[in-house]
Every structure is written in C-alpha cells, then in structure tokens.
Amino acid sequence: MKGEGLAGVDPVAGNCVMRLAPLAIALLAIVGCADLGDEPPNGAPPMPTVSFADDLQPIFNIDCANCHTNGATNGGLDLNEGASYLNLVGVASPSFGTVRVVAGEPDSSFLYQKLTGTQSDGSMMPPPGLLTADKQELVRVWIAEGAQDN
Numbered sequence: 001m002k003g004e005g006l007a008g009v010d011p012v013a014g015n016c017v018m019r020l021a022p023l024a025i026a027l028l029a030i031v032g033c034a035d036l037g038d039e040p041p042n043g044a045p046p047m048p049t050v051s052f053a054d055d056l057q058p059i060f061n062i063d064c065a066n067c068h069t070n071g072a073t074n075g076g077l078d079l080n081e082g083a084s085y086l087n088l089v090g091v092a093s094p095s096f097g098t099v100r101v102v103a104g105e106p107d108s109s110f111l112y113q114k115l116t117g118t119q120s121d122g123s124m125m126p127p128p129g130l131l132t133a134d135k136q137e138l139v140r141v142w143i144a145e146g147a148q149d150n
C-alpha cells in the first residue's frame with residue numbers, strides 16, 4: 001500500500017514545518033527590533049524636548065500679556081496663540097532689523113537677547129521683571145532645537 005505510506009509521512013513533515021514557522025517569525029521579529037535601537041537613524045535630527053505650543057505659548061500668555069497679547073502689539077510683536085510662531089521665526093524686528101528668532105542660534109535671536117538683557121536695542125523683556133531662569137532656558141533650548149512649530 002504505497003499510497004497509505006506516503007499519506008502517513010507527509011502530514012508529519014507538514015506539521016513539523018508548521019510548528020517551526022511561528023518560532024522563525026518570532027526570532028526574525030526579535031532580531032528586527034534589536035536592530036532598530038533607541039537612536040534615530042544617522043543624519044536625522046534628535047527629537048525636540050521643548051514644545052512651542054505646550055511650553056512657550058503659556059509663557060507668552062502669562063508673562064507678555066497685555067503688551068504683546070489681547071490686542072496689544074508693542075514693538076510690532078503679536079504673541080497671541082496662532083500668531084506668535086509666524087511673528088517670531090525668521091522675522092526681523094520692524095524697528096531694529098534684528099531677526100527675532102534665528103532657528104538653531106539662541107544668541108543671535110532678538111527674542112532670547114531681550115529675555116537675557118543682551119539685546120543691543122530697546123529694553124529687556126518683560127519690562128516689569130526678569131523671566132525666571134527656567135523659562136529663559138525653555139526659550140533657549142527651543143531655539144537651539146531648531147525653533148520648530150511643535
């Protein structure tokens with residue numbers, strides 16, 4: 001009975017392959033994940049740690065209120081939510097010509113200069129008193145990380 005013999009072997013061989021297949025897939029998955037690692041691919045910028053919307057806009061809303069928000073635009077600068085980003089990054093001061101935010105360069109950015117008292121024109125901001133060191137640092141890091149609309 002040739003037919004019976006073959007029929008008896010083939011299903012066993014088939015079962016063996018079927019049992020190994022999930023193991024092989026699991027191994028591939030583990031090796032694949034290990035390859036990804038935590039680092040971004042070469043050349044990609046690191047993930048920003050400071051958010052414009054979540055970290056900086058609240059500072060503008062509280063510390064710059066009524067001089068650059070709520071209808072006031074001292075120095076031609078509107079820092080209301082929705083307008084603030086477009087008025088800062090790559091935009092020159094209409095009075096002094098200094099660019100307000102140069103992406104990646106806090107020390108060259110008029111905004112950061114004004115907050116730290118290193119500006120060559122006009123007053124330190126905010127005029128009523130220094131911004132806390134923590135808040136100054138958030139602005140510095142956000143600019144250094146590329147001044148993204150994040």
Ligand code: HEC
Nearest residue numbers: 063064067074075077093094095111114122123125126127
């Ligand atoms: C009490 C009102 C007042 C407050 C509060 C205030 N500012 Fe100002 N700001 C001004 C005035 C007036 C000017 C224009 C004169 C000058 O540049 O010194 C100005 C100018 C600026 C400029 C320069 C604009 C340009 O392009 O010429 C920046 C940048 C600025 N402020 C940022 C801020 C930030 C950020 C805050 C909050 C942390 C703030 N200011 C809070 C009154 C204020």
